[in-house]
Amino acid sequence: MDILTLLPFIVLIGAMFLMTRSAKKKQAAAAQMRNEMQPGTGVRTIGGMYATVKEVHDDTVLLEVAPGVHAIYAKNSIGAVLDDAEYNRIVHGDDPELDAEGTVVPDDASSLTGDSDSAEVAKIDLAKDEADDAEPEDAAAEDAKKAKDESKTDGDADSK
Numbered sequence: 001m002d003i004l005t006l007l008p009f010i011v012l013i014g015a016m017f018l019m020t021r022s023a024k025k026k027q028a029a030a031a032q033m034r035n036e037m038q039p040g041t042g043v044r045t046i047g048g049m050y051a052t053v054k055e056v057h058d059d060t061v062l063l064e065v066a067p068g069v070h071a072i073y074a075k076n077s078i079g080a081v082l083d084d085a086e087y088n089r090i091v092h093g094d095d096p097e098l099d100a101e102g103t104v105v106p107d108d109a110s111s112l113t114g115d116s117d118s119a120e121v122a123k124i125d126l127a128k129d130e131a132d133d134a135e136p137e138d139a140a141a142e143d144a145k146k147a148k149d150e151s152k153t154d155g156d157a158d159s160k
Contacts, residue, residue, distance in 0.1 A: 034075045037061065042087025046079040050091050 037043065041053050043063065051063035054070060061073050088094040 033081050034078050037075075037078065037081055042082045042084065042091065043078050044080045044082060045073060045077050047077070048079075050082075050087065052087075 037053050037056050039053050039055060042050065043053055043061075044050055045063075049065065051065045051071070053061060054064050055062035056075075059075055061075055061078060063071050063073055065071050082090070
């Protein structure tokens with residue numbers, strides 16, 4: 001048999017081997033992470049729930065979901081073991097990078113408008129001039145009526 005006819009099969013088998021090898025590495029890393037869990041560490045389940053590990057058994061883990069609320073989960077349902085800083089940042093909102101003296105957002109918009117006590121506040125006249133508006137309205141109405149008349153065909157009737 002010619003080597004060129006076997007080449008596609010060899011490439012296909014090689015690609016399958018590489019894909020299964022990387023998947024096995026990911027599974028081994030996840031299993032090692034789950035085996036290294038200790039009571040008191042923060043975890044994220046595959047469903048996205050954050051909890052604290054209370055007890056670790058062979059196939060199960062006892063998690064504290066909220067203060068005083070415990071639930072038993074399978075070890076395979078643990079998606080990630082988080083370090084203390086990340087767990088506290090996500091669950092409790094603790095962020096050491098934020099300064100206490102950072103930007104303070106006011107509760108109202110009064111600080112954004114500046115001095116409202118100044119006597120020279122510009123007033124805007126919002127009233128309409130009827131003389132200016134009368135002419136364009138009539139012209140616009142006539143243009144709309146002409147456009148409507150032009151768009152009619154023989155079968156269209158005026159409906160009023």
